[in-house]
Each structure stands twice: as structure tokens, then as C-alpha cells.
């Protein structure tokens with residue numbers, strides 16, 4: 283077992299590539315995008331993921347590039363139609379401990395990529411479209427038409443994973459939409475008070491702006507049942523957001539929808555969890571969101587991706603690992619409990635951030651009064 287294909291060059295894929303390259307595997311990473319994807323808001327490295335970063339030798343870099351949020355008192359301040367504060371979510375509701383490190387997603391991607399760029403082969407603008415497993419190899423058909431055998435294929439290609447679809451079946455057998463779509467758009471730096479975060483809700487909608495010091499991001503989210511659209515079509519994504527906010531003119535919604543209209547790129551996706559009874563099949567195994575997305579409101583997707591990648595790396599070199607089914611069973615046994623705990627609290631976080639009715643919104647504001655710093 284020596285040649286490994288990793289599909290997806292985000293947190294899970296880069297971590298899996300690093301864990302396996304460190305253990306002597308020959309690793310190729312394919313990424314559908316033409317380059318590493320750099321959008322998104324800062325993400326949290328927390329709990330055991332901090333130890334993993336230390337073991338990987340990147341904790342100091344992560345710490346050095348952390349987001350310093352100027353010590354804001356609250357995770358976010360909820361405002362009304364006019365922008366007047368009405369409630370505030372304490373930091374303690376959103377973090378596990380003071381040890382957590384918040385880092386821009388692109389900074390973490392750069393650090394992980396830098397760790398392995400000279401010993402892992404990266405292929406961009408490429409994607410897995412077919413997988414055939416046999417006792418001796420797993421043969422991969424790529425979108426470019428190339429066909430290549432590998433010993434192991436790792437699907438690290440996110441909640442809409444192609445590897446999962448090719449090997450385990452249709453996405454909707456595993457992905458559970460939690461009733462919210464979420465978008466993140468870059469705003470001009472300084473659009474909002476330094477280090478501050480504001481969130482405006484009307485039932486079923488969220489509009490927010492957070493200044494992260496070196497970057498200001500806008501957030502627009504809306505409640506909706508599952509919508510069918512092309513995940514990769516930026517204009518289709520923009521139209522869904524604009525339709526959801528049509529007629530809403532409170533606070534700074536107009537400014538945010540204008541930013542969406544003009545954005546060269548943005549993050550938009552269903553807030554979903556992925557739940558599977560197994561993450562492996564013969565020579566194919568899933569890591570990160572492809573296997574077990576906990577959903578954006580968990581704040582744990584990145585840490586889980588790092589933890590899963592290490593658990594898989596360890597399992598693949600443990601005694602008896604030549605029997606892949608044993609290695610994969612050990613990976614799942616080590617990691618599944620962490621995933622289930624992270625997935626549990628998400629509906630509550632969703633209801634706090636995007637209340638669906640006027641009474642739920644009023645109750646949320648009463649629960650988190652302004653004085654609770």
C-alpha cells in the first residue's frame with residue numbers, strides 16, 4: 283500500500299496528505315478548483331486539533347497568524363432595523379476555551395500547503411468522476427479523461443463529495459439539510475467598527491458584518507427547504523441569496539446584497555450535516571466534511587477534519603493495517619465519537635443565529651440580554 287490519491291485540497295485533504303506523506307506514502311492531491319480555494323471566514327482550531335498542529339510542527343505558525351479580535355466582549359451583537367443593539371451573544375456560547383485559535387481559512391490552507399508542497403503532487407482543475415475497486419488497486423477516472431490506478435483513494439472533497447457519490451451513492455442518502463443556506467462575502471476593509479461583529483435578524487433571515495482586523499466579511503443566511511441548483515454556478519448562488527432578501531431593507535441589508543451582486547467569488551452552501559454508517563469501502567475512505575460534516579454552526583468542521591486525518595494516518599500504519607478493513611475500522615473507532623458530539627449541538631446554534639419566527643427571535647433576544655458580557 284503506497285500510492286494514495288486525495289480528492290480535495292482543503293483542510294481535510296491537505297491534512298490527510300500531510301499525515302500520509304509523513305508516514306511514507308506517495309501522495310497525489312487533485313483539486314477541482316484551478317487553485318487552492320481561499321474564500322471563507324476565519325475558522326477555529328480547538329481541542330485535540332491544537333495538539334495535532336503541534337505534532338505537525340505548525341502550531342507556532344497558526345498562532346502567529348491567528349485573528350486577534352481586539353478583545354471584543356461578545357461573539358456578536360444583535361441589532362434591530364435601525365442598527366441599535368438589542369441583545370448580544372457571549373463569547374462563551376461560541377468557544378470551548380481560551381486556548382481555541384481563530385485563524386483565517388486561507389492562512390490555515392497556506393500553512394498546510396506549505397508543509398507538503400515539496401513532497402506531494404498537486405493537480406488542479408481536475409476531479410474524480412469514476413472509481414472502480416478491485417482486489418489489487420482502485421482505478422480512478424478523472425474529468426480530463428485520464429485513468430490511473432492507486433492503492434488507496436481518500437475522498438476529502440467536502441459535503442458534495444464526488445468520491446462519496448461514486449462509491450457510496452447519491453448525496454441525499456447521506457447529507458441532511460438543516461433548513462438554512464449561508465453565504466459569506468468579502469466587504470471593503472473598515473466597512474464596520476474595528477474588531478466588532480453585528481447581526482441583524484428578521485424571522486428566517488440573518489444579515490451580519492464582522493470586522494476581523496485585517497478583513498471585513500458580510501454574512502447573509504436564510505431559512506429554506508432544500509433547493510436544487512448547480513453548486514458550482516456562482517450566478518445561481520447569487521440569485522438565490524438576492525431572491526431570499528428581496529423586499530428586506532432593514533439595517534445594512536442593501537449594502538450586503540450589493541456586495542453579493544458584485545462579488546467575484548463568495549462562499550454559499552446549504553447548512554448540512556453528513557451522516558454515514560461507514561466512511562470506507564474496500565480501498566476508498568472519506569475524511570472531513572465528505573464523511574461527517576457537522577455543519578457551519580458547529581464551529582468544529584476544521585478541527586474534526588484535522589483529527590480525522592490524523593486518526594486515518596495512524597490507522598494506516600498500525601500493526602495489521604495491510605488488511606485495509608482493519609485499518610479503516612480503527613480510524614472510525616477512534617474518530618466517530620468526536621463527530622457525534624460535534625453534530626449534536628448544531629440545531630440549537632442554528633436557532634440562535636437564524637430564529638425562524640417572531641416569537642423565537644424575541645425569546646432569543648431575551649435569553650441573551652445586552653448586559654450579559
Ligand SMILES: Cc1cc2nc3c(=O)[nH]c(=O)nc-3n(C[C@H](O)[C@H](O)[C@H](O)COP(=O)(O)OP(=O)(O)OC[C@H]3O[C@@H](n4cnc5c(N)ncnc54)[C@H](O)[C@@H]3O)c2cc1C
Nearest residue numbers: 290292293294313314322323409439440444570571583584
Ligand atoms: C471555499 C470554502 C469556504 C469555506 N468557508 C467556510 C467558512 O467560512 N466557515 C466555515 O465554518 N466553514 C467554511 N468552509 C467549510 C470548511 O472548510 C469545512 O467545514 C472544514 O474545514 C472541513 O473541510 P473539508 O476539507 O472536509 O471540506 P471543504 O473545506 O469543503 O473542502 C473540500 C475541497 O474539495 C474540493 N472539491 C470539491 N469537489 C471536488 C471534486 N469533485 N474533485 C476535487 N476536489 C473537489 C473543494 O474545492 C474544496 O477545496 C468552507 C469551505 C470552502 C470549500
